[in-house]
Amino acid sequence: MPLSEGQLATLLALTSLTLSIISLIVVAFLYRHYRIVNSKVTLLASALGSRAVKAYVKTVEARKERGERRRYLIIRLIHSGRLGRVELESLLLNAYGKLFGSSRSSTAGLKVMDLDERTGTAIIRFKAPRKWEVLAALGAVENLSEGKVIAVPLRVSGTLRKAKEHVRRLTRSAK
Amino acid sequence: MSALTLVDVAFMGDGSSPEEIARTARLMGFKAVAVDGLKDYLRIDGVSLIPRHTFTDPIKGTIPKGNVLRVFRCVDPEAFKLTNKVMTYAHAVELGGKMLGKLGRKNARKLANTSVPVIIRASEVYDALVRGRSLSGLATLLKLYEAGKIMLSMGSGSRVVKEVRHGITLIAILTTLGLSEAKALVALTTNPKTLMERAGYAIK
Numbered sequence: 001m002p003l004s005e006g007q008l009a010t011l012l013a014l015t016s017l018t019l020s021i022i023s024l025i026v027v028a029f030l031y032r033h034y035r036i037v038n039s040k041v042t043l044l045a046s047a048l049g050s051r052a053v054k055a056y057v058k059t060v061e062a063r064k065e066r067g068e069r070r071r072y073l074i075i076r077l078i079h080s081g082r083l084g085r086v087e088l089e090s091l092l093l094n095a096y097g098k099l100f101g102s103s104r105s106s107t108a109g110l111k112v113m114d115l116d117e118r119t120g121t122a123i124i125r126f127k128a129p130r131k132w133e134v135l136a137a138l139g140a141v142e143n144l145s146e147g148k149v150i151a152v153p154l155r156v157s158g159t160l161r162k163a164k165e166h167v168r169r170l171t172r173s174a175k
Numbered sequence: 176m177s178a179l180t181l182v183d184v185a186f187m188g189d190g191s192s193p194e195e196i197a198r199t200a201r202l203m204g205f206k207a208v209a210v211d212g213l214k215d216y217l218r219i220d221g222v223s224l225i226p227r228h229t230f231t232d233p234i235k236g237t238i239p240k241g242n243v244l245r246v247f248r249c250v251d252p253e254a255f256k257l258t259n260k261v262m263t264y265a266h267a268v269e270l271g272g273k274m275l276g277k278l279g280r281k282n283a284r285k286l287a288n289t290s291v292p293v294i295i296r297a298s299e300v301y302d303a304l305v306r307g308r309s310l311s312g313l314a315t316l317l318k319l320y321e322a323g324k325i326m327l328s329m330g331s332g333s334r335v336v337k338e339v340r341h342g343i344t345l346i347a348i349l350t351t352l353g354l355s356e357a358k359a360l361v362a363l364t365t366n367p368k369t370l371m372e373r374a375g376y377a378i379k
Contacts, residue, residue, distance in 0.1 A: 098305050099351070132356075135347035139297070139340045143305045147337040152202060153344065 069128040070109065071156050072163035074170075075138065077120045078150040085115045088122060091149065095140035100133055108134065113160060119171050121154075123163045131156065181342035182367035182378060183208045184227075184244070185269065185296050185330025195336055197222040204342040207371060207378045209244045209330070216242065216376065225376050229269065233258040242375035246294060252279045252312075257289055266373050267292040267328070270316065271299045278312035286316075287324040292370055296332025297345045300352075310352075317354055320362070328366040 003011070047053055063069075077083060089112045096105040108130045114123040126134045138151040154170075157163040183205045186196065193210075197219035200208045209227035217224040227244040233256045238245060247265040249255045250272030261268070268291050270278070275295070286293065293316060303310050320327040329349060333339045342363055349359035368378045 132347045132350040135344055136351045139301055139344040139348060140305055142338065142340065143301050147335070150337065152341050 068109075070125055071128045071131060071158060072113065072160055073124045073126065073134060073156050074154045074163055074166055075122050075124060076152040076154055077122060078152065079120070079145075080148050083117070083149060085112050085122075088112050088115060088149075091141055091145060092124065092137060095144050096133065096137040098144065099137055099140055104133075110134065114164065114167070116167065116171070119167075119174060121167050121170060123160070123167065125160070180207075180368065180378060181205045181363050182328075182371060183331050183339070183342075184267075184294050184328050184367045184370055185209065185211075185246075185332045186227075186339070187211045187229075187332065187334045191336050193217050193224055194219055197224060199336045199339050200224075203331075203339050207367075207376075209367075209371070209374075223376065223378060225371060225374065230265075233261045238264045244370065244374040249274055252277055252282055255279075255282050255285070257285055257291065262289065262291070265291075267294050267370055269294040269296070270312070271296055271332075273312075275299060275303060275313045275316075276309045276311065278315045283315050283319060287319055290325060292326040292328065292366070293320075294328050294330055294370075297329055297340055297348060298332035298334070298338055300348060301340075313352065317349075317352060321354060321358055326366050326369070327362050328370060329362050330367070 048057075077088070089110070092110055092112070093105050096108060096110060100108075107127075109125060109127040111125045112122055113125050116122070124134070135153055138153060141149055141151050155163075155166055157166060181204050183200065183203075186200075186208050193213070196208060196210060197217075200206075200222045201220055205222065207223040207225060209225045211227045211229055213224055213226040215226060225244055226242070227246060228239050229246045229248050230238060231248050231250075233247060233249075233254075238260075244267075245265050246267050246269045247261045248269040248271065250270075252274055255274065257268070268286075270293060274282075295313065295316065300310070300313065302308075303313075316325070316327065319325045329345050331339045331345065346356075346359045346363050349362055350356055354362070371378050
C-alpha cells in the first residue's frame with residue numbers, strides 16, 4: 001500500500017531524529033574518552049618532567065651507552081680433579097687478564113653464577129660487548145691449567161632464568 | 176653451540192685413535208679435521224678425518240701423492256722460500272714460530288703476490304699471547320687477509336686431543352685480534368672447506 005505524503009514526511013522526520021540522537025550519543029562518548037585520555041597524557045607529561053623520572057631516563061640512557069647489558073654464557077667443563085666455583089672464577093679472570101690485561105678483566109663483569117659439579121656445567125655472567133673476549137679467554141683456560149681444564153661454550157643467553165632453564169634441560173637429557 | 180660447518184685444518188696427530196679424535200672434534204663443533212700422519216680418509220660418527228702431510232723443507236723430501244692435504248710449514252722468516260715444489264705440490268703454507276712474531280715486508284709481499292692459502296695454528300697464537308710474545312707478524316697477516324689479499328685458515332694446531340679448542344673460541348680469538356666477525360667466521364668455515372676441496376675432499 002503506497003504511503004501518503006504526510007506519512008512519508010513523518011517517517012523521514014523520525015529517521016533523521018534517530019540519526020541525530022545516535023550521533024549525539026557517539027559525540028558524548030568520544031568527548032568523555034577524550035577527557036580521560038587528555039587527563040592521563042597531562043599526568044604523564046608532568047611525571048616525565050619530574051626530576052626523579054628525568055634522572056631514571058638519564059641512567060637508562062647512560063647504561064645503554066656504556067653497553068652494560070649482561071649476558072650469560074653456559075659452558076661445559078671437562079676437568080681432572082676437583083674444580084670449585086672460586087677456582088673456576090679465578091682461572092677465568094686469570095685467563096682474561098693474561099690476554100687482555102688486568103684492568104680490562106676487572107671491568108668485564110666476569111662472574112661464575114652457577115656451577116653444577118655433577119654435570120660439569122657452569123653459567124658465567126659478563127658484559128655483552130665483551131662476548132668475543134670472554135670466549136677467547138675460554139681458550140686460554142687450557143693453557144693456564146696445563147690441559148687440566150677444558151671449557152666448551154654451549155650457549156649465550158640474555159637472562160639468568162633462561163640460562164638456568166637450559167642447564168636443567170641439559171641435565172634432564174643427560175639422565 | 177654451533178650449527179656451522181667448522182673445519183680444523185691442523186690437528187697434529189700424536190698417535191691418538193681416530194675414534195678419539197673424531198669424538199673430540201665432534202664435541203668441539205668440528206665437522207671435518209685434517210689429521211697429520213693419517214693414512215686414509217675416515218668418516219667416524221659424522222666427522223670426516225682427512226689425511227694431512229706437513230713438509231718443512233721446500234727443496235728436498237718426499238711428498239705423498241693422492242688425496243692428501245699437503246702443507247708447507249715455515250717457522251723462520253729467513254727460510255721462507257716459495258719454491259716451485261711448494262707452489263706445485265702444497266695446498267697451503269702454514270706459518271708459525273718466529274713467523275708470527277715477525278713476518279717481514281718482503282715475505283708479506285710474496286704471500287700477497289702468490290695468493291697462496293695460509294694456515295695458522297691457534298695453539299701457537301694462544302701460547303704467544305699467554306707468554307706475552309710479540310705477534311706483529313700475525314697482525315700483518317690479518318691485515319692482508321682483511322684486505323682480501325690472502326686466504327687465511329685457522330686450525331687448532333693441537334698435538335694431543337686435550338688441546339683441541341672449540342671452533343667458536345678460535346673465531347673469538349681472531350675477532351679479538353682485530354678481524355671482522357665475518358672474516359673470522361670464513362677463516363674457520365669456508366676457507367678450510369676450499370682447502371679440503373683442493374685436496375680432493377668435498378665437505379658438506
